[in-house]
Amino acid sequence: MSNRWIQPGDNVDITNERKKCTFDIEKMSAFIHGGEDKLQRRREILEYVKSNKSLGDPQPIEFMTRNERVENASRKIVEMTNNTDQIDGSDFFGEGMYYQALTMGRDLHAMSLHYVMFIPTLQGQTDDEQLDHWLSLAIARAIVGTYAQTELGHGTNLSKLETTAHYDPKTEEFVLNSPTITAAKWWPGALGKSSNYAVVVAQLYTQGECKGPHPFIVQLREMDTHKPLKGITLGDIGPKLGINGSDNGFLLFDHVRIPRRHMLMRYSKVLPDGTYIKPQHSKLGYGTMVFVRSIMIKDQASQLGAASTIAIRYASVRRQGEIIPNSGEVQILDYQTQQYRLFPQLARAFAFLFAAYEIRDLYMKVTEQLTHGNTELLPEIHALSSGLKSVVSWDTAQGIEQCRLACGGHGYSQASAFPEIYGYAVGGCTYEGENIVMLQQVARFLMKAAEEVKKGSANLAEICAYIGRKGEQHSRFTSVDSYRDEDIVSDLEYVARQQVFRAYEKLRKAQQQANSETAWNSCSVELCKTSRWHVRLYLVKNFLAKVSTAPSDLRAVLHDVARLYAFDIITSSSGNFYENGYMREDQMNEIREGVYKCLHRIRPNAVSLVDSWDYDDRELKSVLGRRDGNVYPALLEWAKQSPLNKTEVLPTFDKYLGPMMREAKSKL
Numbered sequence: 001m002s003n004r005w006i007q008p009g010d011n012v013d014i015t016n017e018r019k020k021c022t023f024d025i026e027k028m029s030a031f032i033h034g035g036e037d038k039l040q041r042r043r044e045i046l047e048y049v050k051s052n053k054s055l056g057d058p059q060p061i062e063f064m065t066r067n068e069r070v071e072n073a074s075r076k077i078v079e080m081t082n083n084t085d086q087i088d089g090s091d092f093f094g095e096g097m098y099y100q101a102l103t104m105g106r107d108l109h110a111m112s113l114h115y116v117m118f119i120p121t122l123q124g125q126t127d128d129e130q131l132d133h134w135l136s137l138a139i140a141r142a143i144v145g146t147y148a149q150t151e152l153g154h155g156t157n158l159s160k161l162e163t164t165a166h167y168d169p170k171t172e173e174f175v176l177n178s179p180t181i182t183a184a185k186w187w188p189g190a191l192g193k194s195s196n197y198a199v200v201v202a203q204l205y206t207q208g209e210c211k212g213p214h215p216f217i218v219q220l221r222e223m224d225t226h227k228p229l230k231g232i233t234l235g236d237i238g239p240k241l242g243i244n245g246s247d248n249g250f251l252l253f254d255h256v257r258i259p260r261r262h263m264l265m266r267y268s269k270v271l272p273d274g275t276y277i278k279p280q281h282s283k284l285g286y287g288t289m290v291f292v293r294s295i296m297i298k299d300q301a302s303q304l305g306a307a308s309t310i311a312i313r314y315a316s317v318r319r320q321g322e323i324i325p326n327s328g329e330v331q332i333l334d335y336q337t338q339q340y341r342l343f344p345q346l347a348r349a350f351a352f353l354f355a356a357y358e359i360r361d362l363y364m365k366v367t368e369q370l371t372h373g374n375t376e377l378l379p380e381i382h383a384l385s386s387g388l389k390s391v392v393s394w395d396t397a398q399g400i401e402q403c404r405l406a407c408g409g410h411g412y413s414q415a416s417a418f419p420e421i422y423g424y425a426v427g428g429c430t431y432e433g434e435n436i437v438m439l440q441q442v443a444r445f446l447m448k449a450a451e452e453v454k455k456g457s458a459n460l461a462e463i464c465a466y467i468g469r470k471g472e473q474h475s476r477f478t479s480v481d482s483y484r485d486e487d488i489v490s491d492l493e494y495v496a497r498q499q500v501f502r503a504y505e506k507l508r509k510a511q512q513q514a515n516s517e518t519a520w521n522s523c524s525v526e527l528c529k530t531s532r533w534h535v536r537l538y539l540v541k542n543f544l545a546k547v548s549t550a551p552s553d554l555r556a557v558l559h560d561v562a563r564l565y566a567f568d569i570i571t572s573s574s575g576n577f578y579e580n581g582y583m584r585e586d587q588m589n590e591i592r593e594g595v596y597k598c599l600h601r602i603r604p605n606a607v608s609l610v611d612s613w614d615y616d617d618r619e620l621k622s623v624l625g626r627r628d629g630n631v632y633p634a635l636l637e638w639a640k641q642s643p644l645n646k647t648e649v650l651p652t653f654d655k656y657l658g659p660m661m662r663e664a665k666s667k668l
């Protein structure tokens with residue numbers, strides 16, 4: 001089989017790995033990315049990005065100051081969006097995200113929120129007339145916007161946001177105000193210096209009543225000078241753990257007046273006389289968050305896939321220590337511990353990517369239904385997107401860190417790209433809803449389903465139908481080889497169902513002794529566990545189902561990866577499976593052996609599996625993970641670019657170290 005990843009001059013070890021591959025990598029890449037046509041488009045976009053020198057960085061961004069990063073990112077995003085004819089703009093999830101990943105990397109930029117939240121909010125929250133006016137301006141880039149919801153004092157609890165929008169029927173205007181310091185908007189991406197417009201979420205007051213948080217479109221800066229408008233104070237919030245190419249900002253209003261029609265009125269409205277028309281569903285205004293939570297799953301999968309690619313490629317070229325004395329140093333990928341550390345990360349990346357396709361499809365279905373006023377699927381998409389966002393971003397952050405550790409000392413260098421990948425991805429545990437909080441949203445959905453089952457209703461959504469099933473009393477497991485996909489699912493369903501009812505009963509008892517909010521809090525650890533099991537079950541089920549749709553010659557290797565994902569979950573929570581004698585220790589030990597078998601089977605294909613994800617060096621931006629495996633000379637070249645190496649002797653020698661040593665010597 002030809003292998004496009006092998007080229008002359010490559011490291012011998014990585015080339016030998018590629019020669020061992022037992023499947024068609026191009027076919028696997030096409031399966032991973034949704035078909036041959038999609039793969040072909042990726043290659044075309046990559047060629048374009050490589051050919052346009054203005055889309056590149058003048059030096060690795062790790063060596064830039066924050067100001068240089070912000071400037072470099074702004075230059076590139078303008079160049080990138082000058083050339084959107086290179087992609088199918090309607091395919092944000094595929095071509096849009098890939099084009100931006102290749103060009104912008106993981107540092108974010110002046111327009112990240114413009115594309116991820118500002119435009120989607122205009123699309124989702126405006127009425128037809130407003131859409132006509134604002135969308136064309138935003139798409140043409142005549143205005144640059146962000147999404148300003150979180151405040152210094154409140155991010156999670158939206159009902160307590162303090163920014164106010166009082167309606168004045170005399171002038172038909174809203175008056176935006178930040179009555180306290182804690183009302184300052186804080187965090188919105190590109191708010192500090194880049195955006196001149198924002199969707200601002202504020203408490204709407206009309207006819208003397210507060211109607212809760214609503215979105216408004218607000219001009220922040222003068223069009224020509226870019227100076228803040230009167231009554232508006234704003235700026236950058238300073239450096240962060242990651243995404244330092246983005247000017248996340250703060251914003252305060254001092255009685256700023258905006259026209260009535262700047263309230264986004266697709267769902268809620270304020271009429272000229274101040275009459276409030278409420279939305280058909282109270283959470284329709286939260287739609288943009290659901291959208292971002294849904295697209296985050298793919299983004300996170302892609303970060304974990306990248307980390308796995310870097311670590312697995314590096315482990316194939318790094319030789320250290322011997323397994324058999326005096327037989328030569330081995331590739332560190334041959335150590336079982338290394339495989340145990342890395343292959344489950346790759347398996348997770350697959351599981352998350354395949355779930356991302358599902359949530360995208362569900363999101364599109366919900367959007368279509370909403371155009372007909374049908375809100376039936378809102379609770380389901382809210383629960384699934386919240387749950388996946390939480391579990392996936394957590395596992396991704398832990399997985400990236402494992403990949404870094406697995407690369408030893410070089411993993412700690414920014415040359416590896418791990419610090420940047422981690423800094424970028426771990427933000428996902430917090431933004432779009434803090435993970436623990438979002439898990440509790442899932443739990444609300446699950447507790448309602450449990451209540452339905454207790455009442456004898458069989459009318460459960462497919463996603464939680466397992467809660468209503470009787471299920472087996474004992475695992476059907478007899479041997480790893482005969483452990484069928486449906487048995488694996490059935491075992492996970494057992495544990496997930498047990499956990500649902502354990503939390504349900506605990507909550508019910510607590511509610512008999514306290515009010516429902518206090519009761520909820522006293523059960524919230526168990527409730528979060530319930531949500532995690534629900535999501536893990538979903539991920540395993542979906543992964544196995546997706547593998548069954550793969551071309552037949554890819555199924556064996558993918559099945560090993562999917563089983564590793566499932567076995568790893570089962571064995572790392574063995575206690576849950578022993579409960580009520582559902583599984584025996586000898587069965588669990590066999591599944592543990594199954595993990596090692598999977599590692600052994602995946603080993604020869606490991607490099608080719610990560611190659612199949614089709615990351616170009618341009619996207620990985622990692623010296624350790626480079627395609628050709630020539631890591632050591634590249635590390636030396638990378639280090640030479642450090643600004644500290646511009647001169648042989650730093651001023652610090654004349655100022656501090658030189659005098660110190662001279663003085664010490666003179667005293668000897």
Ligand SMILES: CC/C=C\C/C=C\C/C=C\C/C=C\C/C=C\C/C=C/C(=O)SCCNC(=O)CCNC(=O)[C@H](O)C(C)(C)COP(=O)(O)OP(=O)(O)OC[C@H]1O[C@@H](n2cnc3c(N)ncnc32)[C@H](O)[C@@H]1OP(=O)(O)O
Binds near residue numbers: 097149158189296431
């Ligand atoms: C050029 C770029 C191209 C490509 C980019 C590539 C990739 C992009 C990928 C990633 C993004 C990259 C960069 C962006 C980086 C960062 C952006 C970050 C933005 C932000 O963070 S914006 C701010 C987000 N904020 C939050 O998420 C706040 C979290 N809080 C909440 O959501 C709610 O307050 C909370 C916690 C859900 C509670 O809400 P509330 O108090 O109002 O409700 P209740 O608890 O009383 O519940 C009532 C009821 O309503 C249900 N519900 C809640 N939310 C929803 C919803 N959204 N939809 C449907 N239903 C909802 C809830 O479950 C209850 O139901 P019940 O009564 O149980 O039936």
Ligand SMILES: Cc1cc2nc3c(=O)[nH]c(=O)nc-3n(C[C@H](O)[C@H](O)[C@H](O)COP(=O)(O)OP(=O)(O)OC[C@H]3O[C@@H](n4cnc5c(N)ncnc54)[C@H](O)[C@@H]3O)c2cc1C
Binds near residue numbers: 187188189
């Ligand atoms: C990188 C990044 C980018 C961001 N971009 C934007 C943006 O563009 N626009 C924007 O508006 N916002 C943005 N945010 C803000 C982000 O949405 C919030 O930080 C997030 O929603 C969490 O809210 P919080 O900061 O108030 O956390 P808090 O709610 O204060 O969380 C602190 C702790 O309290 C716990 N906690 C809070 N409430 C509960 C509860 N009810 N039950 C149990 N535990 C609870 C949490 O679990 C957490 O452990 C961004 C944040 C980051 C980190």
